[in-house]
Amino acid sequence: MPGVIRLLALLLASAHGLHNATQRTFQIDYHHNRFLKDGQPFRYISGSIHYFRVPRFYWKDRLLKMKMVGLNAIQTYVAWTFHELQPGQYNFSGDHDVEHFIQLAHELGLLVILRPGPYICAEWDMGGLPA
Numbered sequence: 045m046p047g048v049i050r051l052l053a054l055l056l057a058s059a060h061g062l063h064n065a066t067q068r069t070f071q072i073d074y075h076h077n078r079f080l081k082d083g084q085p086f087r088y089i090s091g092s093i094h095y096f097r098v099p100r101f102y103w104k105d106r107l108l109k110m111k112m113v114g115l116n117a118i119q120t121y122v123a124w125t126f127h128e129l130q131p132g133q134y135n136f137s138g139d140h141d142v143e144h145f146i147q148l149a150h151e152l153g154l155l156v157i158l159r160p161g162p163y164i165c166a167e168w169d170m171g172g173l174p175a
């Protein structure tokens with residue numbers, strides 16, 4: 045079921061959805077083996093791009109390229125080690141501005157599968173948990 049959980053995060057993270065959350069629906073149509081988004085058959089084609097591995101200057105360019113190859117969704121983690129370098133001191137500006145990254149994706153018509161962590165993967169020290 046992790047895919048479904050990611051998809052739910054996707055729908056919740058969509059900036060449009062935030063403005064109109066009561067109007068949005070997501071269902072699993074088990075009978076036809078498909079998802080329904082706002083009542084319509086829905087398939088997402090997603091690729092991963094991790095904002096914290098790409099300088100902010102390139103975010104729009106990279107997202108546009110992902111859109112142009114046919115994706116309708118992107119996936120990113122939130123790496124907390126990147127945002128909380130010192131205990132209790134957070135950075136969400138500049139290259140750390142994940143909100144701006146998500147907004148850019150929305151403006152380009154891409155849905156976002158947001159994986160907020162705090163554990164994100166084994167590639168990062170302690171899985172991305174702040175030291």
Ligand SMILES: *[C@@H]1O[C@H](CO)[C@@H](O)[C@H](O)[C@H]1NC(C)=O
Nearest residue numbers: 060063064065066067068082
């Ligand atoms: C909210 O959803 C309704 C129905 O889908 C739509 O008519 C309306 O324009 C939406 N509002 C916003 C602010 O997106």
Ligand SMILES: *[C@@H]1O[C@H](CO)[C@@H](O)[C@H](O)[C@H]1NC(C)=O
Nearest residue numbers: 134135136137138139140141
């Ligand atoms: C936050 O990170 C940006 C780089 O993305 C840096 O320019 C800025 O100085 C940092 N802010 C703090 C308070 O550390």
